[in-house]
Amino acid sequence: MIRKAAKLAASRRVASSVLMKKNFNNLSCFSSVFINRYTPVVKIREYSTRSTVIQLLNNIGSKREVEQYLKYFTSVSQQQFAVIKVGGAIITQQLPELASCLAFLYHVGLYPIVLHGTGPQINELLENEGVEPDYSDGIRITDEKTMAVVRKCFLEQNLKLVTALEKLGVRARPITSGVFTADYLDKEKYKLVGNITSVSKIPVEASIAAGALPILTSLAETPSGQILNVNADVAAGELARVFEPLKIVYLNEKGGIINGNTGEKISAINLDEEYDDLMKESWVKYGTKLKIKEIKDLLMHLPRSSSVAIIDVNDLQKELFTDSGAGTLIRRGYRLMIKSSLEEFAQTDLLRAALNRDPEIASGKKSAASYLRELETIPFKAYGDEPLEVLAIVKEDGDIPTLDKLMGSKNGWLNNVTDNIFNAIKKDYPKLQWIVREDDPNTSWYFSKSEGSYAKNGYILFWYGLQDPQNLMKLISNFSYKVSSNLTSTSIGSHPSSQQIRGYSTLISKRCYSTQTNPNPPIREGSNSGKSKVALIGARGFTGQNLISMIDKHPYLELTHVSSRELKGQKLQGYDKSNIIYDNLQVEDIKKLENAGEVDVWVMALPNGVCKPFVDAIESSKSSSGNSKIIDLSADYRFDETGEWIYGLPELNSRVAISNARKISNPGCYATAAQIAIKPLVEFASGRPSIFGVSGYSGAGTKPSPKNDVEFLSNNLIPYSLTDHIHEREISSQLGLEVCFTPHVAQWFQGITHTISIPLNKKLTSRDVRNIYQERYAGEQLISVGGEVPFVKDISGKHGVVLGGFAVNAKQDRVVIVATIDNLLKGAATQCLQNINLAMKYGEYEGIPDDLVIRG
Template sequence: MMVFQSVSAAAKRRLGQGFKSELPRISILNSHIRLFSSSSSGLTHHTGERRYSTRSTVVQLLNNIGSKREVEQYLKYFTSVSQQQFAVIKVGGAIITQQLPELASCLAFLYHVGLYPIVLHGTGPQINELLENEGVEPQYIDGIRITDPKTMSVVRKCFLEQNLRLVTALEKMGVRARPITAGVFGAEYLDKDKYQLVGKVNSVNKSPVEAAIDAGYLPIMTSLAETPSGQLLNVNADVAAGELARVFEPLKIVYLNEKGGIVNGNTGEKISIINLDEEYESLMQESWVKYGTKLKIKEIHDLLQHLPRSSSVAIIDVNDLQKELFTDSGAGTLIRRGYKLINRNSLKEFGNPDLLRAALLRDPSIKSGELSVASYLKTLESLDFKSYGDEPLEVLAIVTSSNIGVPKLDKFLSSKTGWLNNVTENIFNAVKKDYQSLFWVVNENDSNIGWYFSKSDGSFTKNGEILFWYGLKPDQATKLIQEFDSSNLGTSLSSSKESGVFNTQTQKRGYHTQKRSYSTNPNPPMKEGKNTKKAKVALIGARGYTGQNLINMIDQHPYLELSHVSSRELNGQALKGYNKAEITYTNLQIEDIKKLEEDKVVDIWVMALPNGVCKPFVDAINSVGSDHSKIIDLSADYRFDTTGEWIYGLPELNDRKQIADAKKISNPGCYATAAQCAIAPILPYVSGTPAIFGVSGYSGAGTKPSPKNDVKFLANNLIPYSLTDHIHEKEISSRLGVEVAFTPHVAQWFQGITHTISIPIKPKSLTSRDVRNIYQDRYQGEQLITISGEAPLVRDISGKHGVVIGGFAVNSKEDRVVIVATIDNLLKGASTQCLQNINLALGYGEYEGIPDDLVIRG
């Protein structure tokens, strides 16, 4: 009983608010897939530019249902096997009748991303309907349909009709689909006298399936089988799917049905995960596990016993197919063999010392040579400890005592497989079951840092390491922080290089504790610079508002000078508002830029161009290979870079040293800067999707005439636009690691942005005072961020060089906080932030040339 309660808890986790909030996104995603699939019906399977473009589009769409790291990891995971070994998907007959568009969209999704599932469908409901129309009452024995010759004619007709319906729907979406209605399953009579034309599969011919996939077609199969003499036999589709899986040994066996998973008969909740090696025996003893449910679990258990341990079965609704395959949270019921979890309290209990040694070699301090395995084991022998792990030690957790009376999670080491298969979740749950309170330390660069936050009640950051804990009273937390602050708690248990599974370029964020006596800003400003040499700036795209503001600021800067300003429209005109020299606008071409870079005339290039325009200029600079200059891009073109070449330049939240060392810096968006600053400090408490209501002055619409910068049209008006999937929504979500909902608007004032952000938080976790304290501690020393007790007004930020954050209203249920943030979109939202990044990149003081004019104090 206890084992199954843990499964129920997992179900609650995967079926909570986060999952429910993603359902609209999946619906939107399916709509997008239908749209682009219908427009790409002429695509062939051959590799080419259009095929690559379609794949790229689908990968971008995947980000709507999962984070970038999930998408990249799972695509890599699935494409690491042969196409035939990706997945076997069994489709219930009712789905073809009731959800054909959704099913076709899901399969088109996989096809266009280069994955080829083997699809097998049933046709039970349609057969019953046809039999009823012909006055034939279906007959069953032991749940198996008696198939006499008349029934078989209906079965065959039904299978062919439904197969054609699915194939036709796929072809309309640009998917090459091949109907395979016979020639795969060989069979003998199950019991001819009892069931008549019902078969038991005794062989599977792989050739038709492999030939379809090799030719670039999705195989769409029925479960009709044949005897050696050619007699058609009816075979249960679930059984046929299992036989296919035994032959192809896929990573996933997916059963699509209307229920969308296995439901716990006692609680009414859908079960999230079943680990058979750990839970099968106790699960089969549950009172509600009977009849069809018991048979289904037993069949899956028997099937997985003969497949690689990496294989798993998913029982899901058709709408959740992408979510199950491409996200950590998954959907429906996932069934896998897993491993039994084993506790050990002494080194002697580790039967295989080589396994233990291999697990410990994942530890960063051991990998770096700072500590040897032997010395750690010797230390461990003298301590009271308890270890947790699966049988092959893909994951190893070691809990020890500490000098403050709170147990310490001393090691938490996982292989890539352990992270990918959520063994880490099982191990941590086992630890938490035994320890009511615990603390641990993690390097702030750890690629799984969000996971650790989700397991904690509080955190404190110092010198690149984060202290986590759960289950502590306030005085215990205070003592723990004091010990950590004095460096008496040892080194962190992991680093970003440890698992490598979800390792992506992410900004370093400052996290917090509620204790006001400690500053939690892990990334203080570089107020003093070492460089005092003059530097030349070339501004490409100087006509817009941002370019003009940057010119004015460079004019006041003690060390920066403009060398070139490039504008096609203003070519040949004198630059106004710049007093250090007489500058004339030029229209720099690619060859001009190459020559300037070769001659090392420019120290830093600033691209103030519209989105999608600056790549040729960047490529021109790169082609010279001089490594002399640096580049800052103010557009969105490189904000989602995954190559590591570009650093995201939000100094208050990103690593300032990384920005200083970077050759290429992508300047954040205006909406995105304010929203990230307003949400980041409270991330550990976020329990749902933050909703951002953003309003900008019309300068944000640029200088090109449009309704959004038409003063007459804006009079007494507010214009909502890009209601979903605005580029800043994606930027905020990807940088914070939390999905947000962002709705932008344009108002009738000229410059300045206001955000009203509603953030779901863990119930009863924070008061308004707590929230304000968190923000004051986090942004201590930041010249360009001010914390106000009141909600800031947009009129007060216009023309000011920073962000004001305030409001901090917690509702009566204490499960939601509303925060207001204001920013000047032309200054800290663009040119001021650009100048911050220039200063850091060239070694000047971070705030050189930037007025300290945030006079709003709370």
């Protein structure tokens, strides 16, 4: 027994190393960071399989997310983890990727119930035999000749998947019968097609108890033993009803449900509100129609919190272990309600709770009661879902109706309820106006819903449906008067204002730095304007919006392509040089643009772990001359050890190296400020510097979460990633000095403050330290060194880093330094523009204002 156990453990270790190698090649969601950190492969074997897999999972999500979901998934019996339905095309086209993904789950101790289809393979075999596939209502009509093909295909495909898993050291059990009992669905109409009447859990539970993944087909039998064909989606639904798993995942080759009219992937479907209209769409037919219908029937029998994810196989880990998920999420949701009087609200407490999410009411500037009384005096319409996760109020007291309030919870934004409500509003109102603060985290969403906008004094006026120039000018004039006279008493959104007014005069220091760049920019071939052509991939976030604004004012750059899946087809707002429409560029599009030489600079503003396929597409371009530059804003290449990528922090790295590089990795926001604050004292440090960092919630992105929920952040400070944050590793690797870093998020919108404690190996005074910094950063336009502690409110909207404090303790063996940085600017967009300028041989600070604040 001991020998057998040792042999099994050894085989798993070998299989684990093979699995790791295969996953580096097959799964784009895992970056090269892991390879750089743990090579050579021999070292991998020193780690347990489980811990190795968890390390890999940490590359697609935060450590908190991975630990949270692992705890969640292991909180129930193993057979209740997940039901995964695999489309037949996946086995044909993506078998290695599928096997690798399932092996990851197996090696982390999770046992999904896997059920696969085989539709494409059946069609191919039938066509080879001259038989035309026949469907009715999306169901394959299965006569005896077709059944012979169906059974053969199921057995072959099942064996393929089991064999592929076993090659990766995964125990898997083929279960091709004995699970589903069925009657004829309609023997005259569909022939040998079954309607499942019962599901036996015994074979599935026995497989998992034996430590093997259960791999099922959707073949069923009558009580007398006749084999019947059952649609795999239907069979997966029946499995889910019996086991009630935590996750229900459908894998298909499209990675979700594709809107047949627009060609775009649908991110979320709320069935209670959208089902009837969806089923009337001309493109919803055959298998798609049946799939949506079966998912609706399934979710009707599960808790309302349950959902079904339809994703690509490569997104399986992202769906399971991150908050953002992937593909198309289908949930029951709630039907929308529309009210035109307060009397129509059955639960006034629910209404008041929704109103309390409004920043004006939450801050105490106005009470919910006074706002409700106000609504009694004017005509209005209120839109919301049943639990009022989202509430919108449109006032009808003027020529142009006003969207006066839009309050959404995290779930409301995450589950697409806001989109459904806005669509309902648009049906009722052919024209509309609304006002939002510039620092609202959902500004890009409001841009996508509008046809025009006008910004002034920290507010943005949005509108749609206004064709008359005179009406438009009147609207803008009224808005300008309101914001100039501080009469704007309402702001749409889900957070209080973070904008602060400076209370003291500032000293602006003009600086100049010679950067060995050409002050006379070269004319770019293929550009009528002579400007360098920039393509921005991932433009929806705050960083992308800031970079767009800066390029709009840059004398030598022009945007030619802007890619965002969510905003495809929308006009790019805030860019006046030309009319740009958002696209959703795929890998093949990138190759074509690179082949044609249509892009001089590629900027990847994508989440971590996403940009590698795009970079590979650029580099694999057949006719690429290698003249285009790539700037990556994610963490994917900050730990590159190949020498192909240059770390783009000009104040600390070689500007010559950056200007000669083709591929530049933009540093992180926390990491930039921390490195600039610590670097001059590295030689004097006697131990690990400790960094207490606090960021505004714009650093948490636009997707709703506790870290950007201002209601949750109010009077609060959230520490997160208490150890092993990726910026801790980034700072340590770049400085060559281990640091301790603890990030926090606070209730302001943008800006970071670091309080950094550095132990010293020799006695220094506060003046000594300050002199070291002033000498080190003399001539740097984007770094200010002052005696006073810098305030985060003063760095917001500014393009650099401010250092101050320099307090030394009584023993003179420890110094505390404070550094501030705008995470969206010098922490991201401004730094990116520096790197573009250097790479394109322009002046380093072209297009960057010199606006830093110095205190003392």
